[in-house]
Amino acid sequence: MQRIKFIDKLSQGKISRRQMLASAGAFGVGVTVLPRFSAAQGAPLTALEWGGYDVADYIEPYVAKHGGLPNFSIFSGEEEALAKVRAGFAADVMHPCNYSVGRFVSAGLVKDIDPARLSNWPDVFPALKQAEGVLMDGRIVMAPADWGNSSIAYRSDLIDPSFAAEPTWGIFYDPAYEGKVSMLDNELVIQIGAMVAGMSYDEAYKLEGDALQKAAQEWGTKGVNTSRFLWTDASELQQAMASGEIVAAYAWNDLVKNLRAEGVPVEYAQPKEGFFTWFCGLTLLNTGQADEQLAYDFVDAWLSPETGKVLIEQSGYGHANAKSFEVANPEDVAAMGITNPVEMMAQAIMFRNPTDAQQVEQTRVWNDIKALKI
């Protein structure tokens, strides 16, 4: 069936050269047609990238300019990737997120970005350009690329109507929801707990010392006891939400988009304590061996509206380039729930970066709390 559809699309000229090559590659012939890097310049570009982003879709302008893909080394968690670079792996560019880029900077691995060398920089949302994680001590350390929200996704058919009327992060600490919700496996559980108790995010994100211990004892413990599982991968979460095993979860936009596409009644709440904006982006590493211009071309390709369109339509994440929202399919934009990105970012709480010491302390305290659970 798939083959018929494929031939059908091919005959109508709907299949791009890339898709053709990809299909051909499955049978072992593509590699020779599509060079992994352009041989003209010296060392090839090595990109440390999330598995799944290591395809031409997200860097079309780069592929067009250099006639091939860079070398991709894929990772599934930033901490492992950091350890790999620190051990001496020579990558030119890396794809961290707002909460993890600081660790790369502190480890002394990051080169500043010169925005004048990025043609798409002027179209990047101003709120993102100013965000912590892009700017650090006045330096631009990351070019924001993909972004989205973190809020509560819930099954409107299964949840208590009183929650839907006034959504709150409190359900992740409420014994009434024990075993029916899932939080992210992260020290955010403590921070958000403190927010439920009335603390502002600007205080909660940098909790330390005794205050952190106290918040962890109360909210960390409650959070661990209430969640059915603390999720680490989005596949696990989507599965549990689809089956009704959990009725509410800390989630990103893509979950809502994916589940709705399958006909699962899911709503994305705007909790009274607020919801969050996260973003990831491209960082230049000083361990690289390729020509710097290649790295800039790679980053610029990621910021292009073409990439934004693919990202919005295929992954369900927002894109840093304002123009992407104009060229993307409006249905997909709506499904993602970000129809007015500027307003959305203004309403949401932009995640902030605590100091390294605070970060490590929070991680430790959170993991110690989890360790006590049987």
Next chain:
Amino acid sequence: MASSHTGRGVALLSPAMLVMVATLAAPLLALIVMSFWTQQGFTIDRSFTLANYWKLIEPGPGVSWMGIHFPLSYPIPAILLLKSLVMSLVATIVVIGVAYPMAYFLAFRVTRNKAMWIILLTIPFWTSYLLRVFSWKIVLGYNGAINSGLMAAGIIDKPLEFLLYNPLAVMITLAHSWIAFAVLPIYVSLEKIDRSLLEAASDLGDSRWKRFRRITLPLSMPGTITATLLVFIPTVGDYVTPSLVGGTGGTMIGSLVQQLFLKQDNAPLGAAVSLVTLLIIAVLVVIFLWAIGYRRIRSRVNG
């Protein structure tokens, strides 16, 4: 004669030993040295200290966990170590218990196509660990195979939630993951038992059970011991399975080591925890071998 015997032994061993030394010596040395250092942020202080080890045993007010009091100022490693050891021990007993009859079946009942049988036993493991764990989640999950089946049969009207995300699920998944590592060594040692011994025993009027207890079981001990060690030792450090199916309580000693190295910027403490774990496992293994009389078994098996 004896020295040429020794010479051949060394010659046969050296290729494998060379590979092991080349790949293992440096990491091990680094681990040991590292455990006497300290780390602040990303910088490592290379002055010698026993602080990491002291931190693991330093007395303090402590906490109670599962009714046991841990009077330590930093009780987390001790708690996780105990938890991991118990989990691994139970899983090993289950795995060996499940594997032994199957190995026995392979060795004594299967008379043709043995190679095909043992390959068939390992095919499920060629599909990648994550996919296997995922399959178990489908079996045990909320709308999974067991729950859907029971509901369709009208036995329950609400999915059972205790199937997944708890120590039981970890045990089932671990047992499934490691079963091949137990069946194969046990089978291999059962297979070599001289059938004439068994015939002689039954000629002498031994019952089946007696025959098993007096001949089969002792002679299969080397394989069973190998299986026990091959399952017990690695599962102590396994943290992926518990984190995937164990729910919020899935933290193990391996997770702590990984955290210390990657996220908590405390590789030296991670190294110390690893080494202490290693030593405790070694001591347990020695006690185990002593308790079952390994030397005696070896000499008996070797005639």
Next chain:
Amino acid sequence: MSRRFDLLTVYAVVFVIFLYGPMLLMPLFSLNQANFATFPIEGLTLKHYGEMAQNTSMITALKNSLLLGIGVSVTATALGLPAAMAFTRHRVPGSAGLLSFIMLPLVVPSIVLGVALLVILLRVLGVPLSLWTVAAGHLMLCIPFGMTVLMSRLEGFDRSLEEASGDLGATRWSTFRRITLPLAMPGVISSLLLCFIISFDEFVISFFLTGTQNTLPVFLYSQLRFPNRLPGTLALGTLILLGSAILVILAEVLRRRGTPSSNPGEL
């Protein structure tokens, strides 16, 4: 197989169900219309196989892992067999200590091994990362497993056969080939299979030691972030299951055609 249907046979059947039951859900859900795997099935489709075929990274990763698994299992067994012979047949000075050393990879956390090997390869030796570096790491993990399985096979075999062969003037090599190897065969096959499984499934060391050539586990872990890719990976798992089953059956058919075995019970 014996025709006696007793408790043990029933047990074997239950065992095989336990082993294969969960695996069979993979093919089922790889055909499911929906992107998630819960009952009831929404409808059947082959679209996930199309997605999979278009995913060149996945296919390349599979190829790399197969290559690694075969190479590592053969090498580890080739090194493990003489080592096992040395420990069971000959006097080796300090054998208890050497044996413990070889067993260490089972106890040392793989993250330690991965990071330490990476630092040595890159910073000390200056070796670029490739599948070869991953293979070295896997070899270290596999030798202890292969060797101990072989040891439990060789332990307790009558040495008189080998000695007799030597007395009759056979060279050491032909004694090994005609007597020791056939005796060790079940162990050799077990060692090959276990090493293949270990290499094929290993994630942490592979992640650190791989450059731009990914192995299947590295690829699969990275896919967890994208829930909609799940059915594609299930499709891949299904094809691996199917492929290996076909291989085994084919090998069996060929074997039967080649040598009509009159020797039941022989491996």
